[in-house]
Amino acid sequence: MTDITKRDVKHSTVAVIDYGMGNLHSVAKALEHVADEHTTVVVTSDPAVIDAADRVLLPGVGAIRDCIGEMYNTGLVPSIRKAMKEKPFLAICVGIQSLMSHSEENGGVDCLNHFAGNALFFGNNHKDYDGSKLKVPHMGWNQVKHTIKHPLWEGIPDNARFYFVHSFYVVPENKAEVAGTCDYGLEFCVALARDNVFAVQFHPEKSHKDGLQLYKNFIHWDGKP
Amino acid sequence: MGLAKRIIPCLDVDNGRVVKGVQFLDIRDAGDPVEVAKRYDEQGADEITFLDITASSDDRETTVHMVEAIASQVFIPLTVGGGIRTCEDIRRMLNAGADKVGINTAAVFNPEFVREAAQRFGSQCIVVAIDAKKVSAEGEADKWEIFTHGGRKPTGLDAVEWAKKMVDYGAGEILLTSMDRDGTKNGFDLGVTRAISEAVHVPVIASGGVGNLDHLVDGVIEGKADAVLAASIFHFGEYSIAQAKQRMTDAGIEMRL
16 A cells, blocks of 8 residues: 555656657757756657646657647557646647647648637748858758746846757747747747746757756646646 | 758768767767767757668668657657668658658659659758769860769769759759768769759758868858758867857857857
């Protein structure tokens, strides 16, 4: 029998949702790297584990149609929606795009519609302000400007560089939900925040110390803006 | 304000060990890829590329474990090239924690493999490595050709056209090595770097020939490279990554410092 009095009251679980899009190793390892002894990181495709977790991280890799398709195929959408209603929730990379209403990738894909707005393509003829060619995908280290104060930005300098690799960017309808922006031929949204949900376009697990700091902040976040 | 150019140290690994020698003053075992990767990470490397030269495919499992160990401790992008011939090879490397894989010879012999890989794993993780050699004579219009087998075998493929084709097939990045310059320390072949960088919309990594820090600057400013890759100048302690970034910043190039 479990002795309830000896239970680690501070213990918490972070569930990294595995919906079959591969490579969650780096995300899990980065979370474990900053986790304290009270935190367990689990990579899971089990709705029950996601429902029971204290915090949920939604990664995203690859193209949006496969991404959304796999979320439905694995039956995880109800758990994802439930988690977004009630606990600290972080979406990364294609994860942020999956939370929009729609993406123009793959000829147009309806997404989870947590944030009103669309994911748009930079285009293969993307240009800088001076007319010079900009490469797509937007790949490498770019500066992230904080547009709001938020617990997940704690300890991260404004305009710190994070690692990006993407060809689509999100355009939310409600500008008050924008938490951070980046500049690449245009200023675009790279972080969204509403209540207990935070989402970023960059890869914190590949962004050295500032990325690890963001994960650390997430592990300690109570879900309040 | 904007996207930084990248510096990428490249390590040759054989059976899970760094070869060709890497020297750091304060590192006991410079053959340990985890230690070497950590040191470059601390110096500010923007990414790290591993070229797997393991001869036997049976030993490739060692490389997978090596990538796992590095990805658990180094939180910057990792690319693994060498011996990537099938989607299964790619899947194993990505699951181990690699962010991108480099496809070289397999792309030349079977271009459809690049298309298949990009569709399955996404263009963002497919780097096509191109080994080019100048074939035009003095006074002729510049022309570069794809070579395989370490620059020994010509393929008849025009390097610029090949790069464009690989991007059409789904390559998310091009790693361009000049076989004329590789190992010479005379600097990148800026002509082919610029020709390819201007011909494609994806990032181009310049490689082959770096002998000093000005060569890195030239690769970006004259060669229009999005990233520069070097091995020996960093391995033997001639320059640190931080020194390279400072020189590039002084030249007006945007870097992550």
